[in-house]
Amino acid sequence: MGTKETVSVLGLGRMGSALANALVEEGYEVSVWNRTPKTIPNARSVATPQEAFQSDVVVTCLSTYDVQQPLLTGEIKTLVNLTSGTPDEARRTARWAEDNGVEYVDGVIMAVPQQIGTPQARILFSGNENHHVLDAFGEPVHVGEDAGLAALYDLALLGLMWSVFGGYLQAVALMGSEGIEPRTFTPMAMSWLTEMSTLLPEMGEETQTRSYETDVSALDINVSGLRLLTEANEEQGLDTTLPKALHALFERAQSNGHGNHSIASVIEEIRK
């Protein structure tokens, strides 16, 4: 290709600034707009979103869709939406784009700003398969035609991350209540998580076939374990929100007839 497309970035927060810098680095002619005036080296700052819309591609990276949507008034050629939202928000924006003749790419960034521009930054995107400028940010992965899919993957993966991080912090607090430092406990936590993650394919299979026979570990024994975990946290004077929530969920699956089944059977409660 000859000359590169011109690109604008709307939103110069932590992530938007990293995106704008990566585009400049890749040799794009970049314009930037932010509510609070800000500059990016070698990019042109514009005073209004509408000025930014003159570029071939507009990349948005704002805090929420609620903030973003009112800004999108004016003619846009291609919108690469990297603001995080729900699948429904993404689909509504895709419909808005279609109604307004805007070419639309919906993406989510599975990385922190410091990783942008490196292969470690995975950008999941859905809808339009033409990923335009996403190569400048990291490793684009198309996850499907439905514009809501990138947001779905994003929230599923983040949900997994938040559960693991919440569990880790609870564990660190429990160990810390007896004076064991995080630096002593963390290596053991890491190898435990690595080992446990090898169980996911089998669990996934069970949830798909909805067959939960097990000769490994029945839900009954895990419900008892969660009761012990809750009690131990209580005894140590710690917050029990997380263990109690898990205990309640697992216990409901148990009382609905899954006591002798594997842990994967808990999904039957979640699907409700």
Ligand SMILES: NC(=O)c1ccc[n+]([C@@H]2O[C@H](COP(=O)([O-])OP(=O)(O)OC[C@H]3O[C@@H](n4cnc5c(N)ncnc54)[C@H](OP(=O)(O)O)[C@@H]3O)[C@@H](O)[C@H]2O)c1
């Ligand atoms: N940071 C990360 O690690 C990360 C990772 C993956 C995805 N993301 C996603 O990237 C998006 C931006 O995150 P961030 O970390 O860059 O957040 P941030 O640093 O808080 O930046 C938020 C941006 O939104 C703008 N904004 C907020 N309210 C506004 C309003 N009412 N009108 C106009 N602009 C407004 C801010 O402008 P001002 O500067 O004027 O306040 C700023 O440009 C989010 O959707 C986030 O989920 C972030």
